[in-house]
Amino acid sequence: MLCNKFTGQNMTDTTFLPPLIAAIQAEILNNEEEISALDRAIGDGDHVTNLIRGLEALSKLNDELVQLDWSAAFMKIGMTLMSTMGGASGSLLGSMFVSMGKEAKEQDIDLAGITAIYAAGVESIKARGKADIGEKTMLDTLIPVMQSLQSDAEQNSDKATVLANIKAAATQGMQSTKDMLATKGRASFLGERARGHIDAGARTSQLILCVIADQLSEN
Amino acid sequence: MKKLINSVESVLEESLNGFARAHSNIIQFNHQPNYVSRKNKSENKVALISGGGAGHEPLHTGLVGKGMLDAACPGQVFTSPTPDQMLMAAQAVENGAGVLFIVKNYAGDVMNFEIAAEMLDCPHETVLVNDDVSLPKDHSTGRRGVAGTLIVEKIVGAAAEAGADLATCKQLGDKVVNSTASMGVALTSCTVPALGQPTFDISDNEVEMGVGIHGERGREVMSLTTADELVQILAKAIDEDLKPAKEQCALLHINGFGATPLMELYLVYDSAAQFFEERGIKIVRSLVGNYTTSLDMAGCSITLTLMDDEMLQYWDAPVHTAALRWGI
Numbered sequence: 001m002l003c004n005k006f007t008g009q010n011m012t013d014t015t016f017l018p019p020l021i022a023a024i025q026a027e028i029l030n031n032e033e034e035i036s037a038l039d040r041a042i043g044d045g046d047h048v049t050n051l052i053r054g055l056e057a058l059s060k061l062n063d064e065l066v067q068l069d070w071s072a073a074f075m076k077i078g079m080t081l082m083s084t085m086g087g088a089s090g091s092l093l094g095s096m097f098v099s100m101g102k103e104a105k106e107q108d109i110d111l112a113g114i115t116a117i118y119a120a121g122v123e124s125i126k127a128r129g130k131a132d133i134g135e136k137t138m139l140d141t142l143i144p145v146m147q148s149l150q151s152d153a154e155q156n157s158d159k160a161t162v163l164a165n166i167k168a169a170a171t172q173g174m175q176s177t178k179d180m181l182a183t184k185g186r187a188s189f190l191g192e193r194a195r196g197h198i199d200a201g202a203r204t205s206q207l208i209l210c211v212i213a214d215q216l217s218e219n
Numbered sequence: 220m221k222k223l224i225n226s227v228e229s230v231l232e233e234s235l236n237g238f239a240r241a242h243s244n245i246i247q248f249n250h251q252p253n254y255v256s257r258k259n260k261s262e263n264k265v266a267l268i269s270g271g272g273a274g275h276e277p278l279h280t281g282l283v284g285k286g287m288l289d290a291a292c293p294g295q296v297f298t299s300p301t302p303d304q305m306l307m308a309a310q311a312v313e314n315g316a317g318v319l320f321i322v323k324n325y326a327g328d329v330m331n332f333e334i335a336a337e338m339l340d341c342p343h344e345t346v347l348v349n350d351d352v353s354l355p356k357d358h359s360t361g362r363r364g365v366a367g368t369l370i371v372e373k374i375v376g377a378a379a380e381a382g383a384d385l386a387t388c389k390q391l392g393d394k395v396v397n398s399t400a401s402m403g404v405a406l407t408s409c410t411v412p413a414l415g416q417p418t419f420d421i422s423d424n425e426v427e428m429g430v431g432i433h434g435e436r437g438r439e440v441m442s443l444t445t446a447d448e449l450v451q452i453l454a455k456a457i458d459e460d461l462k463p464a465k466e467q468c469a470l471l472h473i474n475g476f477g478a479t480p481l482m483e484l485y486l487v488y489d490s491a492a493q494f495f496e497e498r499g500i501k502i503v504r505s506l507v508g509n510y511t512t513s514l515d516m517a518g519c520s521i522t523l524t525l526m527d528d529e530m531l532q533y534w535d536a537p538v539h540t541a542a543l544r545w546g547i
Contacts, residue, residue, distance in 0.1 A: 036414060040414070040418050040419065042436075043435065044297050044411070044418060044433040044434055044435045045411060045414050045418050045434075046272075046295070046296070046297050046298045046411065046413075049295070049298075049413045049414070050295070050298055053295075082301060082302060082303075082334065083252070083301045083302070083303045084301070085298075085301070086272075086294045086295055086298040086299050086300060086301050086327065086331065087272075087294070087295075087298040087299050087327040087331075088299070088325075088326040088327035088330055089327075090298075090299075090301060090327070090331070091299075091302070091327065091330035091331045091333075091334055092330065094334075095334070128330055128333075128334075129326070129330065135359075183359035183360070184326065184359065184360055185326055185360070186325070186326070186431070186433065186435050188358070188359055188360050189354060189358075189360075189363065189431060189435065189436075189437075189438070190435075190436055190438075191438070193436065193439075
């Protein structure tokens with residue numbers, strides 16, 4: 001029951017992925033200048049270039065992805081990001097999807113299952129990056145979304161609520177990085193000078209999660 | 220942006236092609252995954268592999284060859300290479316004595332090398348270089364790896380060439396890292412081709428003190444002053460970190476970031492050498508030039524390595540790479 005309530009029929013197979021990847025690509029390209037400026041301010045400006053390169057590589061997988069089940073598709077996405085993006089975000093997003101692929105083997109694609117899969121991905125980023133919430137990184141977007149999913153899974157919330165909460169948690173989390181001091185990544189070298197700038201990785205994570213929520217709500 | 224390029228997308232590949240062509244007597248270039256390895260595979264020695272974003276040339280590709288690295292993996296500009304590059308390079312150059320990865324302490328480099336190491340099916344060790352003293356020792360990510368990396372690669376490279384085993388190479392690498400301190404100052408930012416504009420703004424009368432090597436801002440902005448005064452700040456931080464004893468022998472390396480002429484680098488060398496000699500340190504070896512660059516950034520870093528007899532012997536040992544060549 002939960003399955004249909006949250007995901008609808010179209011979410012249960014990987015044909016969902018190609019249009020989703022295209023939508024994410026469009027959203028990142030639309031915001032390229034803003035993300036690049038955020039990164040130049042407190043990083044070295046390569047994050048958005050790397051992400052675009054990774055998304056381009058994913059978009060070429062379309063035909064292959066729809067043949068795969070969720071577990072294999074996540075693995076493929078992870079390995080592709082890992083071998084095309086480079087940088088910290090390549091290894092982190094790569095690790096995230098590989099871990100999600102492993103977890104997807106054990107889970108149904110319903111709200112509880114998706115929550116567990118996503119949580120496994122977030123945990124692998126924490127482990128690989130030796131980082132946690134509050135360090136001015138992508139985790140400040142990803143962890144609040146995990147908490148929102150976990151709470152909605154417990155309360156068995158309806159799809160519209162789950163998706164609205166994902167977007168709110170992602171946006172709030174992204175904005176929370178603005179006033180933080182950075183303790184991970186290149187922004188950490190700037191000390192107090194990093195304050196007042198939103199983290200580029202938190203921003204791209206928020207954009208991606210909001211696109212996913214929007215695509216799911218249309219399904 | 221004013222650069223000698225054909226297109227932003229093809230800069231790296233075309234530059235690597237040119238490098239491979241210019242130095243075909245020493246190295247070969249493997250496309251996709253990208254890595255540069257020695258032309259003649261060495262036998263029964265620890266294989267040394269380093270890598271990092273492009274834009275720091277000659278580091279690391281220019282340091283592949285006899286007496287130094289066995290392979291180097293260049294990433295995109297200022298972006299760490301991907302694990303498949305290190306894995307394929309390691310499988311190509313490993314010859315039974317294990318693999319030593321030499322990694323600059325930057326999050327992307329550390330994580331991508333870590334993933335490659337987890338996948339590698341042979342004995343391996345990693346030396347993490349963290350010589351940048353512009354950050355405190357207890358900084359949350361640790362200190363960055365900068366120009367001292369070349370010194371680690373030279374000394375450990377010579378040891379591996381002389382037959383040192385993996386554990387010995389790892390130990391020696393850690394010792395060089397612990398004996399090395401660096402700090403840099405930038406006069407300008409630099410322009411990453413894909414971005415098309417300088418990474419940060421800085422006015423004509425300002426410098427960024429305590430920069431890394433990726434065009435990122437430094438610890439603080441300061442007013443431009445004389446070379447002697449800037450050298451004092453850098454050298455003092457190094458001196459306070461290493462706390463060398465009187466009569467201690469040392470190697471002094473002045474590294475240009477890419478757009479500062481040798482004329483100025485030698486002036487900096489003179490000033491820095493005087494600073495350390497006044498403190499009783501014996502500068503017994505020197506290296507001055509553009510080795511760990513940040514594209515077209517102007518500025519330089521100072522690196523001091525405290526040397527013992529073993530390290531001196533390995534520093535003087537023959538080397539034949541695109542960027543360093545002596546004794547051969």
